[in-house]
Amino acid sequence: MNSVMDKPDEARGPLFMLRKLLLLLTLATAILWGPFASADAIQDIWTGEKVDLPGTRETKPISVTDNAQTDAAIEARLQNIYSNIDELKSIQVQVNSGVVALSGELLTTAxxxxxxxxxxxxxxVVEVEDRTIRVKTISVRLRHALDNFIARTDQWVAYLPLLLVALxxxxGFWLLSRWVLRWDGFFQRFSKNAFIVDLLKQVTRALLIITGLFVALEILDATALLGSLLGAAGLLGLAVGFAIRDTVENYLASILLSVRQPFSPNDHIVLDSxxxxxxxxxxxxxxxxxxxGxxxxxxxxxxYKGIITNYTRNPERRFRFQVGVDTSVDLTAARxxxxxxxxxxxxxIASPAPACHVETLGDSNVVLTxxxxxxxxxxxxxxxxxxxxQNVKDAFDAADFEMPEPIYRLRVQGMAGGMIEDMAEHTGQSKTEHRVNAPVADIPASEAVTRQINHAIGVEKDTELDAKIQQEAAQETDLLNDNVAKE
Structure with missing residues (x-):
């Protein structure tokens, strides 16, 4: 049999693989960045340094008096603070009229x-002027990088037990989600539709895995990362949704069709062309x-959006055909x-009863439906x-109800009457000469061929196509379910 777009249908579909990919990406990001995330940190994506949001700096009123003692107190206070912070010990402070000038060499922008x-x-303090510069000495920066690496390594080593517990x-939650998939009876209480049951299983599994991820991040003290990941996943899902909107639309339509079920397997339908x-x-x-085939x-x-004609839903179906009779035929007797x-x-079948109506009156016949x-x-x-x-045609022939062919009247100009009569006589002779009444020869046929001929002429229902459809349907999972209410 030929096939139109008969690519094999995947059991899960692209959305299932995409959901798994996003879940693995979220989990990997949480594990890698968990030790460095905290609930009160707003960090730059590239440098990892804390930044202030616009408009968060408090505005303080400026005093109208200028006090040298206040400047000296500010300078002493800041110098004392910086001397107790390792990265800020090299800063020199100068204060003049409440304006603080900072100078010195620092290792980082942070x-x-x-x-x-x-x-x-x-x-x-009225204003702060930052005159500090970054240290560019190679030996100093290498020593700083090495110290940071050692500190991070120690941090990871100290973090390993918590990381192991979180993992x-x-x-555990992942195994629980796999075990929940076996609860067929529980999920079938909500729906008899196999597709909806499978969808409920996948949603439940996803919720369990997300719960496990949240608990793991809570153990790692990195719950703030979950909000960021969910936000990023939402934006990514929106972008992917626009990219594969046709696939998503087909998937949602399949859910609605499996619930509504406007047709069943082996139904004879017409959809568009x-x-x-x-x-x-x-x-x-x-x-x-x-x-x-x-x-x-x-x-x-x-x-889902198309107009569907289902010929199988109602077993009783009406047929019609037209037949023409001569205008001289008694129409009541013919009907x-x-x-x-x-x-x-x-x-x-006798009910509904058959009918015969006069459809049109033609030039040379009357059309009955x-x-x-x-x-x-x-x-x-x-x-x-x-x-x-066939039977109506035979019955009309037996009753001498003529079914004439169309009659055309021709008017020929410029020809003598004798010539026209000669042409008519010649045409009649030609038709008589070419008419052959050959008897129908008896064609020998085997018993199997005879059965096939009788089956083709009879009115028994054909089952060959139904058998092929059942064979095709058994090869893959079907979302149609006979136990679900039909639309």
């Missing part, structure tokens, strides 16, 4: 910011098998014969309609 911050907090807790029988509903597409994969977003013949045809009903669960719709057409 030390410069800290010195300015401390000076601004002293009472009586054990995280693994596609007609066929439903094989399965996946998390991305609805798969049909056309009556030519081809696969058609229609995105669920189109299915009665058509209704009687339709009722006597195998596969036609015959209506009848059949049960699609027991009979084949196309075969029943074909049998009724």
């Amino acid at each position: 030390a410069q910011n800290e010195a300015v911050k401390l000076a601004a907090q002293v009472e009586g 054990i807790v995280m693994i 596609y007609e066929g029988k439903v094989i399965r509903l996946t998390s991305r597409a609805t798969i049909l098998m056309t009556f030519d 081809n696969h058609v994969r229609i995105p669920n977003a189109i299915v 009665s014969l058509a209704i009687k013949t339709t009722l006597q045809t195998e596969g036609v 015959v209506y009848g009903w059949t049960d699609q669960q027991r009979f084949d719709f196309s075969k029943v309609r074909s049998a009724v057409i």
